[in-house]
Amino acid sequence: MSLTTAPTSLLDLATYLPQKRVPADYFAQFAADDELIDSVMFRSPTFRHHAADGETSADMMVTAARRLTGRNGDGFLDDIDVVLTHSQLPEVPVRGCGGELAHRLGLRPQTVLDVHNGGCAAFIHMMDLAGNLLRATGGRKALLGLAQNSAAQVFTQEQVRGKAQAAIPGDGAAVAIVALDDDRGSQVLGLSCHSYGQYAGDMTGVSDPPRKYWEAGPGQIHIGFTEAKITKVLARGNRMVPEVAIEVADSIGIAPADLDWFVTNQPNRIFLRNWREALELPPERHPDTFDECGNLFAVGIPVTLDTAVDDGRVRPGDVVMMAAFAHAGDFAAAAAIRWGGRP
Known part of the structure; x- marks a missing residue:
């Protein structure tokens, strides 16, 4: 549990979905004889967005950041001391895109850190890291950049697009600003x-024939799902997200059923239903972007929150619980904020 002396605030966030909106029919035409086609994990969303050819993680983050400064003014990024980035699929081996993002936005941060292991819970993980780094360094603001860029690049490959898993992911990006002890934010x-x-x-990532991801070969890499692994992931996910959300709700003295909003990652409809039922919340208090965006992985929480704010559902003073689990269940996180409105 993060115990803060100077409280962390989310000042604002902005998101980006690529223009290319892909219907479920695109994947249906390639549907192969996949033994997992009837799995509840892979019931297809109606739409998802795909990044354009050559559109990188940094490109999408910069677009989201421009929307942020368009709303708050160019000076909103003047005092960024920490830049954290998370990309689902780093374009260059070893390094992420944090340095490139900072350069393209004209920032001069003290700390640049690419966060690779937060998965679908990376937004919350990065909020935690940002607050701790700002407290440790005496920094003023942190910029968080997240991108999901594997839908168009991985799941439309010729050997992958016919698999049940291919229709689920979508692409997108988000940027958020975090500060300490700032009454302007949430x-x-x-x-x-x-x-x-x-x-x-x-x-795991697998291919047929098998190879390591860095080795040359004819097999195209995809996620190694099996019935046994799916059973484990469903059991863990059903348990982990409610557990960590209830833990945080208890710590702040709010009954889960009294939360104004519950914003989670968006992996599939079965998880969304089970999570809100576990917290005894009605569907209207659990915003859902799955059918429009598919599974955005780490970008799912900020996109869903941003959508609910933009359409007027989330209002100043509302308590928003964000929660997610990552990968096959190796990480889970939750954070509650009191929404303070846009700056």
Whole structure:
């Protein structure tokens, strides 16, 4: 549990969905004889967005950041001391895009860190890291950049697009600004992160014929789902997200059923239903972007929150619980904020 002396605040966030909107029919035409086609994990969303050819993680983050400064003014990024980025599929081996993002936005941060292991819970993980880094360094603001860019690049490959898993992901990006002890933003009321390393090996990349991802070969890499792994992931996910959300709700003295909003990652309809039922919340208090965006992985929480704010559902003073689990269950996190409105 993160115990803060100077409370962390989310000042604002902005998101980006690529223009290319892909219907489920695109994948249906390639549907192969996949033994997992009837799995509840892979019931297709109606739409998802695909990044354009050559559109990188940094490109999408910069577009989201321009929307942020368009609303708040160019000076909104003047005092960024920490830049954290998370990309689902780093374009260059080893390094991420944090340095490029900072350069393209004209920033001069003290700390640039590419966060690779937060998965679908990376937004919450990065909020936690940002607050701790700002407290440790005396920094003023942190910029968080997230991109999901594997839908168009991985799941439309000729050997992958016919698999049940291919129709689920979508592409998009988000940028958020975090500060300490700033009454302009949405204060973080409570936050918790948990690592479960015993499950880290259950999410694997595979190909046919088999090869390591860096080796040349004819097989195209995709996620190695099996019936046994799906059963484990469903059981873990059904348990982990409600558990960590209830933990944070208890820590701030709010009954889960009294939360104004519950914003989660968006992996599939079965998880969304089970999570809100576990917290005894009606569907209208659990915003859902799955049918429009598919699974956006780490970008799912900020896109869903941003959508609910933009359409007027989330209002100043509302308590928003964000929660997610990552990969096959090796990480889970939740954070509650009191929405303070746009700056």
